[in-house]
Amino acid sequence: MSDESRLKVKLGLDVFKPLKEPHIKIRPGMEKDGRLRPALRICPAGLYTERSDGGISLSIDGCLECGTCRVGCGSDVLDWNYPDGDAGVQYRFG
Amino acid sequence: MEKFEVIIAGAGLAGLAAAYTLASQGTEVLVLERGDYPGAKNVSGGRIYLNPIRGLFPGLFDEAPLERFIVHEGFSLLAKERAVTLGYSGDELRKEPHQSFSILRSKFDRWFAEQAESKGAMLLNKVRVENLIEEKGRIVGVVAGGDELRGDVVVICDGVLSLLSEKAGLRTAPLPKNYALGIKEVIKITKEAVDERFGLQGNEGAAHLYAGEVTKGRFGGGFIYTNLDSVSLGVVIGIDALLKHEELDAPAVIDSFKERPEISGLIRGGETVEYSAHLIPEGGYDAVGKLYGEGVLAAGDAAGFALNIGFTVRGMEYALASGCYAARAILQAKEGGDFSSRGLSVYRNILEESFVLQDLRNFREAPRVIDNPRFFGHYPEMIGDIMKDVYGVPEGPKERLYLTVKRRLSLKELWAIFMDLRGVMKI
Structure with a gap:
């Protein structure tokens, strides 16, 4: 199994409630900023991917709300918030 | 507009400890939790040390949903192709009261919330605290789920990222x-x-x-x-x-x-x-934020209370204790009718006299000492190599043990070990 599909299977084990809107956004114009690049490796849910134009995009489904990207990349490139109540990951074991 | 005596942001261990302690003393307290239930957003590696906090919550943990009490401690250096392990167990670990337990937070936090509610605390799940309400330089409430809620004092227990502590000016942006x-x-x-x-x-x-x-x-x-x-x-x-x-x-x-x-x-x-x-x-004492302000306190991970000294990695008992101490500080402030930072400053004093800040201060150097690349890269390989030679039986004659070990420990290496040990002595 590829690393990517293995991670998908793991995330599939968790309980997620639908997010009404993304709680983390790449700030406009920051897609190609160097500070965002580590997000490709440091997100434990692998939610950041590189587009064909070299910019980075974020797909929020599967977010574990850990904040690694916030601390690692910083608030200049990410508009970071927790999701509203009644949304996002709901750990059953913790 | 709704008004409460105390509003607590976050139903983790710190928030629930504060709620439990305040409600036990008849104080009106509202806990706001963004998860579907307490523990829904909380993760811990999974072990808690109860000795320092039993006295703060007498009898409470006897019925708690803990997993197992720890009687075997193990530590392994993993080299690329081998491992060297140190193990410890002892009668003292098997005797009651047990010092440490494994724990799953979703289960534990839900149970702890029920205990706080049974004392009279109010808990509202599925509500995120979006912001703090500030008036004349003082925190007077929160905005949660779009509603304004007022309180005499707000306790920030929103965990390690603590967006609220930043909003309250208690912390600055996090350093990696x-x-x-x-x-x-x-x-x-x-x-x-x-x-x-x-x-x-x-x-x-x-x-x-x-x-x-x-x-x-x-x-x-x-x-x-x-x-x-x-x-x-x-x-x-x-x-x-x-x-x-x-x-x-x-x-x-x-x-x-x-x-x-x-x-x-x-x-x-x-x-x-x-x-x-x-x-x-992981920053230890030097990364602890401001602990209180006008009408506001911070406890648990939100305040930065955690300690990694290599063999033990602790956070949960600091959260439980600091939540309890925040509550005690609030009760004292309430007596004096002063929820300003002056009235709440007693929180710092209580923490300074407790194991929370004393541990963090005693191990102040730990983060710098532990962050030594030789511990994670060099020693596992070197000690693994020595073990390989010591345990190995070659086809031909076996070299004397002393020479076997000495081969790996050049003068340069011994000097480097000495320097590392000097660092370790600061812990």
Whole structure:
């Protein structure tokens, strides 16, 4: 199994409630900023991917709300918030 | 507009400890939790040390849903191709009261919330505290779920990232060197398998830490804690290390850890039932934020109360204690009718006199000493090599032991070890 599909299977084990809107956004114009690049490796849910134009995009489904990207990349490139109540990951074991 | 005496943001251990303590004294307290239930957003590696906090909550933990009491401690240096392990167990660990337990937070936090509610605390789930209300330089309430709620005092217990502490001016933007990423899987195996594989009986448990190749020789490590019929297996990686070293890919680190021969046998046939990630405060005393302000206090991870000294990694008892102390400070402030920062400053005094800030201060140098690349890269390989030579029986004659060991310990190496030990002496 590829690393990517293995991670998908793991995330599939968790309980997620639908997010009404993304709680983390790449700030406009920051897609190609160097500070965002580590997000490709440091997100434990692998939610950041590189587009064909070299910019980075974020797909929020599967977010574990850990904040690694916030601390690692910083608030200049990410508009970071927790999701509203009644949304996002709901750990059953913790 | 609704008004409460105390509003607590976050139903983790700190928030619930504060709520439990305040409600027990008849104070009106509202806890706001963004998860579907307390614990829904909380992750811990999974072991708690009860000795320092039993007195703060007399009898409370006797009925708590804890998993196993830890009687076996293990520490392994993982080299690329071998491992060297130190184990410890003792009668003192088997005797009651047990010092440490494995724990699963969703279960524990829900139970703890029920205890706080039974004392009269109000709990509102599925509500995120979006902001603080500030009037004339003083926090007078919160905005939660779009509603304004007023309180005499707000206790910030929103965890390691503590967006609210930043809004309250108690903390500045987080520095990568003060945080580590924890990634964990809860893996179901039967109780019998846990007992057999870890040499346990009844409710005895084991805890094992790993350093070295887990994080490719960078700051961090791995852990396995036994639960009743599962294990909590995870890795911890310093965010600084993660940023600097491109060979580290966070999701892959836990996979390679699970594939290690030392680990794979322990989880054989197991089924992962949850995959989680959370940050851990690693900065120690120097990374603790401001603890209080006008009408506001911070406790638990939100205040930065956690301590990694290599063999023990602690946070939960600091959260429980600081929540309780925040409550006591509020009760004193209430007596004097003064919730200004002057009235709440007693919180700092209580913490200074307690194990919370004394531990953090005693181990103030620990983060700097532990962040030594030789501990994670060099020593696992070198000690592994020595073991290989000492235990090895070659085809021909075997070299004298002294010469075998000396070969690995050049004068330059001995000097470097001496320098590392000088660092360790600061812990």
